[in-house]
Amino acid sequence: MSFADLGLIPELLRAVEDAGYTTPTPIQAQAIPVVLAGQDVMGGAQTGTGKTASFTLPLLQRMAPHASTSTSPARHPVRALILAPTRELAMQVQESVQTYSKHLPLRSTCIYGGVDMNAQIAELRRGIEVVVATPGRLLDHVQQKTINLSQVEFLVLDEADRMLDMGFIPDIRRILALLPAKRQSLLFSATFSEEIKKLADSMLRNPLLIEVARRNTVSETISHVVHPVSSHVKRDLLADLLNAGADGLDQTLVFVATKFGCSRLARHLVKEGISADAIHGDKTQLERTEALEKFRTGAVRVLVATDVAARGLDIDDLPYVVNFELPSTPEDYIHRIGRTGRAGKQGTAVSLVAPEEQQKLAAIEKLIKFKIPQQQIPGYGTDTTQEELRRQRRSHSHARPAPQVAADGFDFNRPYNAAASGKSATTIATPPERKERQARALAVLLGGTGRGRA
Numbered sequence: 001m002s003f004a005d006l007g008l009i010p011e012l013l014r015a016v017e018d019a020g021y022t023t024p025t026p027i028q029a030q031a032i033p034v035v036l037a038g039q040d041v042m043g044g045a046q047t048g049t050g051k052t053a054s055f056t057l058p059l060l061q062r063m064a065p066h067a068s069t070s071t072s073p074a075r076h077p078v079r080a081l082i083l084a085p086t087r088e089l090a091m092q093v094q095e096s097v098q099t100y101s102k103h104l105p106l107r108s109t110c111i112y113g114g115v116d117m118n119a120q121i122a123e124l125r126r127g128i129e130v131v132v133a134t135p136g137r138l139l140d141h142v143q144q145k146t147i148n149l150s151q152v153e154f155l156v157l158d159e160a161d162r163m164l165d166m167g168f169i170p171d172i173r174r175i176l177a178l179l180p181a182k183r184q185s186l187l188f189s190a191t192f193s194e195e196i197k198k199l200a201d202s203m204l205r206n207p208l209l210i211e212v213a214r215r216n217t218v219s220e221t222i223s224h225v226v227h228p229v230s231s232h233v234k235r236d237l238l239a240d241l242l243n244a245g246a247d248g249l250d251q252t253l254v255f256v257a258t259k260f261g262c263s264r265l266a267r268h269l270v271k272e273g274i275s276a277d278a279i280h281g282d283k284t285q286l287e288r289t290e291a292l293e294k295f296r297t298g299a300v301r302v303l304v305a306t307d308v309a310a311r312g313l314d315i316d317d318l319p320y321v322v323n324f325e326l327p328s329t330p331e332d333y334i335h336r337i338g339r340t341g342r343a344g345k346q347g348t349a350v351s352l353v354a355p356e357e358q359q360k361l362a363a364i365e366k367l368i369k370f371k372i373p374q375q376q377i378p379g380y381g382t383d384t385t386q387e388e389l390r391r392q393r394r395s396h397s398h399a400r401p402a403p404q405v406a407a408d409g410f411d412f413n414r415p416y417n418a419a420a421s422g423k424s425a426t427t428i429a430t431p432p433e434r435k436e437r438q439a440r441a442l443a444v445l446l447g448g449t450g451r452g453r454a
Helices: 010-018 026-036 051-066 087-100 117-125 135-143 160-165 169-178 194-203 231-242 259-271 285-297 330-337 355-368 386-397 432-446
Strands: 041-044 080-083 108-111 130-133 154-157 184-189 208-211 222-228 252-255 276-279 302-305 320-323 347-353
Touching: 010 051, 010 087, 026 041, 026 051, 026 208, 041 051, 051 080, 051 087, 051 130, 051 154, 051 184, 080 087, 080 135, 080 169, 087 108, 087 130, 087 285, 108 117, 108 135, 117 135, 130 135, 135 169, 154 194, 160 169, 160 184, 160 194, 160 330, 169 194, 184 194, 231 259, 231 347, 231 386, 259 276, 259 302, 276 285, 285 302, 320 330, 330 347, 330 355, 347 355
Parallel strands: 041 184, 041 208, 080 130, 080 154, 108 130, 154 184, 222 347, 252 302, 252 320, 276 302, 320 347
Antiparallel strands: none
């Protein structure tokens, strides 16, 4: 199947071709025709399966008849509203909208918190058809009357499960009350829960459920491993894993539980000679964008992140995700490791698990329905302390060097012993003229001439 088989208009097919895509993913193949038909959708798909295009492409096509080159703001009312839980995900979705709408005179923008509102207000005033927004900042604009939602025809709630986790559901319900009752609504989520079902019931009308994988499952392209380790030496183990040469971890996204721990771990890795940066909620948008760009381009090898900041990160060919600390909710394990093994490519999820995290590990294994293999790293036990680790390293650094043995069996680390070698020492005759030169040289050093006296 090709994108042309899905009934997309030529302008969108050109944009898809320009982006280098030829074959739709399963979620795209199933969702695009349904959205084009005007039906509400409740979509479930693993991250990295192309679900953003599965709603962006058909919505742009449905708005295409309203596309206008007019400069009048009145000709560009907000027709589509896409809500995302974090600024990073919102920016990612906005990039997709711009990519696919490049051959259509449709305007789009992205509004999120953490930056000055004036530039966003100016953008909205010139007329925008597609608004990608985080809930909090959208309500700020509603309160200041800088956005009009009365003509919204299409609503998309992306990463609905994360909206729930972050406490955005009350804001979502406030936004729903501001929208026209007659609209097409789409809800996408990597995982489902009873709360998500309740939200879907309140915003969707006779939705079609589209799932391209079993609920709460992980991609088969990801391999998993647990390293049992004491929490006291986790940082040291991570540094060793990263510094293991050809066998070490390459480009790696590391998840931690807190903002403080995020910055602290990044600083530790830098001290260990590993290029690393941190991304968390206390960073400014500019700092977060710069850190992410350095990571994407390879200027920084390791990005340490909290769950909130890393939501929606889309890194091509990311080989490793490390859970430095296990998440509080099992579903977040699925979200975290979904940053690797994307689009059919192989990835590895590494978890450093302390004894006090065993309950969290058990909950994760129950959710994903398989036991993650465990691998003990020598020198890093579940009860190893910092002092024990330092003693081990001092002992290793003071250990006697390995014998250097030549091909003929001679050991350079031991004094030469002719008798022990089983061979007689060879005596080399010294020529008379050489003896005389040696005697003169010695006499000169002693203050003489080296010649006999009469």
